[in-house]
Amino acid sequence: MATVTIRNLEKRFGDVRAVDGIDLSVEEREFLVLLGPSGCGKTTLLRMIAGLERQTRGDILIGGQVVNDLPPRARKIAMVFQSYALYPHMTVRDNIAFPLKAQGVEKASIPERVERAAAMFGIELFLNRKPRELSGGERQRVALARAVVREPTLFLLDEPLSNLDAKLRTLARDELKQFQRRIGTTTIYVTHDQIEAMGLGDRIVVMCGGKVRQVGSPQEVYDNPADTFVAGFLGSPPMNLLRGDDCTVGFRPERFLPLAVHESREELVPLWFRVNRVEDLGSDRLLYGTLHDTFPNERVIVNLPFTVHFPVVAGGVYEFAIKEKDIKFFDKATGRRTEPRRFWAKR
Amino acid sequence: MPGERRGAITSPLSRGVNFGVIAAFVAFTAFPFFWMVITTFKHTLDLMNPANNPFLFNQLPTLAHLRMLFQETAYAKWLWNTAWVGGIVVIITLLLAVPAGYSLARLSGTSGEQLGIGIFLTYLVPPTILFIPLSRVVTFLGLTDSLWSLVVVYPSFTIPFCSWLLMGFFKVIPPDIEEAAMIDGLSRFGAFLRVVLPISVAGILTTVIFTFTLVTQEFVYALTFISSSAKFTVSVGVPTFLVRGDVYFWGSMMAACFIASFPIAILYNLFVDRFIAGFTGGAVK
Amino acid sequence: MKQTAGDLPARPADTGFFGRLADDEKVLGRLMLAPAITYIVALIGFPLLLALFYSVSNVTVGTHGWPSFVGLANFRHAIGNPTFPRALWNTLVFALVSQFFVMILATILAISLQREFRGKWVVRLMILLPWVAPISLGSIGWLWMFDSVYSVINWTGRALGIFGKDTWPIWLGQPTLAMGSVITVHVWRLLPLATVILLGGLSGIPKDIHDAAQMDGAGVLRHHFQITVPLVRPIALVALLFGTVYAFTDMIVIYVLTRGGPYETTQVLSTLAFFTGIDGGDLGGGAAIALFLFPVLAACAVLILRFARQAEVT
Numbered sequence: 035m036a037t038v039t040i041r042n043l044e045k046r047f048g049d050v051r052a053v054d055g056i057d058l059s060v061e062e063r064e065f066l067v068l069l070g071p072s073g074c075g076k077t078t079l080l081r082m083i084a085g086l087e088r089q090t091r092g093d094i095l096i097g098g099q100v101v102n103d104l105p106p107r108a109r110k111i112a113m114v115f116q117s118y119a120l121y122p123h124m125t126v127r128d129n130i131a132f133p134l135k136a137q138g139v140e141k142a143s144i145p146e147r148v149e150r151a152a153a154m155f156g157i158e159l160f161l162n163r164k165p166r167e168l169s170g171g172e173r174q175r176v177a178l179a180r181a182v183v184r185e186p187t188l189f190l191l192d193e194p195l196s197n198l199d200a201k202l203r204t205l206a207r208d209e210l211k212q213f214q215r216r217i218g219t220t221t222i223y224v225t226h227d228q229i230e231a232m233g234l235g236d237r238i239v240v241m242c243g244g245k246v247r248q249v250g251s252p253q254e255v256y257d258n259p260a261d262t263f264v265a266g267f268l269g270s271p272p273m274n275l276l277r278g279d280d281c282t283v284g285f286r287p288e289r290f291l292p293l294a295v296h297e298s299r300e301e302l303v304p305l306w307f308r309v310n311r312v313e314d315l316g317s318d319r320l321l322y323g324t325l326h327d328t329f330p331n332e333r334v335i336v337n338l339p340f341t342v343h344f345p346v347v348a349g350g351v352y353e354f355a356i357k358e359k360d361i362k363f364f365d366k367a368t369g370r371r372t373e374p375r376r377f378w379a380k381r
Numbered sequence: 382m383p384g385e386r387r388g389a390i391t392s393p394l395s396r397g398v399n400f401g402v403i404a405a406f407v408a409f410t411a412f413p414f415f416w417m418v419i420t421t422f423k424h425t426l427d428l429m430n431p432a433n434n435p436f437l438f439n440q441l442p443t444l445a446h447l448r449m450l451f452q453e454t455a456y457a458k459w460l461w462n463t464a465w466v467g468g469i470v471v472i473i474t475l476l477l478a479v480p481a482g483y484s485l486a487r488l489s490g491t492s493g494e495q496l497g498i499g500i501f502l503t504y505l506v507p508p509t510i511l512f513i514p515l516s517r518v519v520t521f522l523g524l525t526d527s528l529w530s531l532v533v534v535y536p537s538f539t540i541p542f543c544s545w546l547l548m549g550f551f552k553v554i555p556p557d558i559e560e561a562a563m564i565d566g567l568s569r570f571g572a573f574l575r576v577v578l579p580i581s582v583a584g585i586l587t588t589v590i591f592t593f594t595l596v597t598q599e600f601v602y603a604l605t606f607i608s609s610s611a612k613f614t615v616s617v618g619v620p621t622f623l624v625r626g627d628v629y630f631w632g633s634m635m636a637a638c639f640i641a642s643f644p645i646a647i648l649y650n651l652f653v654d655r656f657i658a659g660f661t662g663g664a665v666k
Numbered sequence: 667m668k669q670t671a672g673d674l675p676a677r678p679a680d681t682g683f684f685g686r687l688a689d690d691e692k693v694l695g696r697l698m699l700a701p702a703i704t705y706i707v708a709l710i711g712f713p714l715l716l717a718l719f720y721s722v723s724n725v726t727v728g729t730h731g732w733p734s735f736v737g738l739a740n741f742r743h744a745i746g747n748p749t750f751p752r753a754l755w756n757t758l759v760f761a762l763v764s765q766f767f768v769m770i771l772a773t774i775l776a777i778s779l780q781r782e783f784r785g786k787w788v789v790r791l792m793i794l795l796p797w798v799a800p801i802s803l804g805s806i807g808w809l810w811m812f813d814s815v816y817s818v819i820n821w822t823g824r825a826l827g828i829f830g831k832d833t834w835p836i837w838l839g840q841p842t843l844a845m846g847s848v849i850t851v852h853v854w855r856l857l858p859l860a861t862v863i864l865l866g867g868l869s870g871i872p873k874d875i876h877d878a879a880q881m882d883g884a885g886v887l888r889h890h891f892q893i894t895v896p897l898v899r900p901i902a903l904v905a906l907l908f909g910t911v912y913a914f915t916d917m918i919v920i921y922v923l924t925r926g927g928p929y930e931t932t933q934v935l936s937t938l939a940f941f942t943g944i945d946g947g948d949l950g951g952g953a954a955i956a957l958f959l960f961p962v963l964a965a966c967a968v969l970i971l972r973f974a975r976q977a978e979v980t
Contacts, residue, residue: 086877107883119874123896132892133882180882402778403789406771410854411792413807414799416818420810428816434825435818481702488695500702502967503710507915509936510956513943514716515709517725537709540702569691598800600918605944616800620922631810638806642799649798650791653862 036097036110036187036220037062038083043092045078045244052078053089054244063218065211067235069225071267075244076224077192083222084113084190097187107137111188112181116196118173120165126152126176127161133184151183154213171202178210182217189214189221195230207233228268232256240264258362259284262369265362271320275364276332278377282364283329287320287337289360292344293353303361303378307336307354309346316340326351328378414642420635421446428631446632455611456637459618463641466531466614467596473532474539474592479585481540482547483573487556493548501545504538508601511537516605530606531614535599539592546591546656550584551577587655590648597645615641721954727947740954749930749938754958757934759845761914764852768909769902771853772860776868777890779861797858805922808851812837812923838924841931848920848932852913859912860905867901868894903973907966914966915959935959 038060045053053075060066068076081087083094085106094101101109112133121129130148139147152158155175165173174194181189195203195210211234214221225231231238232252240247240255240263248260259265265273265284274290276283293304306326313320321336336354338344346352358374365372419435420428422442433439450456485497515534524530554577562572578585603617610622619637721740725733744750775793779786796804811818814836823829837847871894879893917936920926926933926941935958943952 084877084881086880106880107885111881113878113881115874115878117872117874119872119878121875121878121893132879132884136879136883136885136888184882396781399778399781400783402774406775406778406857407789407792410794410796410857413804413811413854414795416811417807431815431821435816435821477702477705480698484695484698488691488698496699498971500706502970503706505911505963505967506710506714507911507936507959507963509915509917509939510717510953510959511710511713513939513949513953513956514713514720516944517716517949518713534709536705540705541710544702570694594798600800600802600921601940616802620802620806629810631813631816634806635810638799638803642795642803646791646795646798650787650794653790653794 037095038188038220038222039093039095039098040079040083041093041095043079043082043094044090045075045082045087046090051244053082056092056244056246058239058246058249060220060222062220065214065221065223065234065236067223067225067231067238068241069228069231069235069238069267070241071226074241076226076239076241079241080113080190080192080222080224083188084111085109109188110186111190112184112186113190114174114177114181114192114194116193118165118177118194118197120173120176120180122165125162125164126157126168129165129176130161130180130183133180137184147183151179154182155179170198171206174198174206178213187220189219191221191223193225196225196227203230210234229270232268240267242267258371260371262364265364271335271337273362274332274334276325276329276334277366278329281366281372281375282369283377284362284364285356285360287335288339290334290336290354290356291338291342293355295342295344296355296357301358302355303358304353304355305378306351307334308351309348311348312346319346321346414639417635417639417642420632421639423632425632446630446636449630450633450636454622454633455613455618456615456633458611459613459615460641462528462612463597463614463616466528466535467593469532470535470539470596471589471592473536474543475585475589477536478540478543478547478588479578480573481544483551483577485544485548486551487559488569497545497548500541502541504541504545508538508599512601512605515602519606525606526608526612528607528612528614531599531603534602534606535596538599539595542595543588543592546588547581547584550581550587550655554580583655587652590652591656594645594649597641717953717957720950721957723950725949727944727949729949733950736950740950744942744951744955744958749933750955752930753933753935753938753955756845756932757914757936757959760849760852760916760934761910764849764856764913765906765909767849767853768856768860769906771857772864772905773895773902775857775861776864777894779865780868793861794858796855801855801916801918802922804855805851805919808847808854809838809923812847814839839928841928844924844928844932848923851919851923852916855919856909856912860909863905863908864898864902867898867905870901871897900973904970907970907973911963911966914962 038058040056040058043053043056043058044051056075056079068079070076078087082089083096085101085104085108089102096109096111120126121132124132127148130151131144134144134147135141148161149158152161155178157172157175157179160168160172160176165176168176174197177194195206198206207230223234225234235252237249237251238255239249242263248255248264250258255264256268259268259273262275262282262284266275269286271287273284273286290305290307293302296302305328307321307323308326309321309323311322313322317340319338319340321338323334323336324330324332325334338346344352361374363372363374364370422444423438424440424443424445427433427438427440428435430439481500485493485500487493489496519525519530519534522530522533524533558580559569559572559576562576563569567575597614598616599614600616603614604621607613607617610618613622615637619634619641720733722735722737723733724736724739779789810816817837819837820829820834823833829835835843837843875893875897876889879889884893915936917934917940920932920934920937921940924932926937935955939952939956942955943949946952
């Protein structure tokens, strides 16, 4: 299995820097997620690793070997595209067999390998069908089978779940992760969906504007965001970011709970919370309101799980509290994390 | 793949081969026109001397052929005739094909597709089958040897093709826009006039250019229906009139050919992308 | 529109005859289509019937009033004419051979034009020239290039040593050469159209598929022949059929270059019909000859329909 090292990678389209100086290393067997909004450069980065785009500057190493000048087929990698890119004029069998034929694998072993790849994803029954006869989920599995059949050292996946129905997506996510664990191939996965990233990634690379904002495990990027962008991008509903006089204050909606509900009183910061609107979503309640006396003009969202029995009505003002360590502080100008300070009145 | 750099890693060799291939094709397609230009400005004595290197100007270039073309033949008149016929045919075609194309695209339901193709197929009926009966029709209408005969007959092939082409263009416009207009108070026809047509200007212009090109190219009907030299179109006038017995006035002929070809080609080139989009959009799906 | 809310005033257009018409989609559709259809029926349908009628009558240029019915005499006379089998053969040869070359050349050219490069606009202009220029004028250009005395092709051939002292091809005067010259001009004229259509077809292939083929390791040849060509095939067939129709029914190129000579060796059905009907005055005979074009045209039309429908890449 391969490691991937990226050194000072840059890609320019005219004046636009799609990828602006990125250093990254991917470990063996790791499932790395590139996460960011559209236009952040994640797909461009993936395509450069694939060899479909040539970098303006920088180096890419796969398995320790510099691959800058190698065409895709020499890099021993496989890619699954967002659209699956199945060959419409070929049967599923021929689609899966194509990479083997293209690489000159001996003809005798091809049918067996195709069957094996198909069995891995449960599509043996479709081998004689054409892509247009298959559903989205089935096509996705064909794309995966085609990627797997070559036994590559690296998998590249470009938002392969985004074309699936929402319901299918969770199941597919689970299958995908289990599959990767089983075969252990190093995988780089691109998505703009932060839930997918959190669910799938061993590590997440949060990108914006062609640059890496933070790299870390899902817990790290969630609990210790490096800047306001990462803080706001992960989590649904997003982190509350309140502009103070000398810094930006942030806290997650699910950490801000009624004072009475907290188990211990230690290191709790009590704040008055005025509720403007309640959304009952079944599994959670979302409260939209303001911090009554500290940040009266900023909207705050609070997420009360259904396990919290605390009646609230619109218009009411309640005493909520949050653990001191759950409050994050960001520099107003740069957005980067800064040291904590006290913005609340001492009790 | 327009605007795309295919294959990030291309070798200089493959690029060189590509360039060579394209150069060869361009030489093939453009050489006759290049040759037309050279011949236009070459002195007759230079042209008619088989010992001379035809690629060089062995005598000084001359404007004599151009002068002869415009002063001693009716070429300018032919250009005017062609433009005139073209203009009117374009108008007639637009008046009939634009509503037809819209009807096929929006108002004809499932049979619209079939009907559109059926109409298009009438374009394939060649003039060589129709010119004999049409010549009788023209005589019957008293339009023999008149440019009006062409004005009447030419839409018979421009309308089928343009209706189908316009159907393709109209189909691509999202129906939402018209529906929004209708909710805002326009009728279906009103939406067509006030909303769809302004959006389709590019497609309509493409149709205009294409129609004009078809008209200037037409030969069989013009040759059959028109006999007086003053009423020729360019397409017929040049081959018929500039040959006196065995003598070909090559210099003037080449000038005539080039002048009538090149400007249209430039215009056409501006619109060919849209033309192909409409063409393939009408054929596909 | 038709149903107005109770408190809004009814639009005047809604209640008048034209107002309601402007909304009635079925009637409106037919009304907007009618003029075009009328024109087509009048100027294609009717003359077509007339052509059929003439072909079975003895009408000539001088006929006044109604000609008389002569059954299949014109057809028998046409087939009996020794030039006819030659013309029929030539028509097929010219159409098929020229299309064969057009498709191969257009494929090569279209693939080469896929790459981005500077000056593409100019290149495209030059490649379109043969198609856009009036057919007769382009043919005259070739007439000059093929001239028996002054042919620039011959001069260049001599200068480059390709043609020896005894070789001076008379391009339009020797039968086989004349056929070759006509085919060359057909290819020259139809190449741009086929290229442009193929380019459209090529750009219709999703880019992802090309990327996937690259990732899968396909080399250049495999990529072209196993991926690109099959996906472009339906639209390529439409281009082929179009070209066939144009080459099959062409009269202009041959009229300008050879007038059907030398000694009828480049005569085709279209030119034969023209010369019989207009020069010879035998309208019935001309019509009969021209109608032999029809079966092949109808077949092409049906095939175009079938392949156009297939030209959808999922």
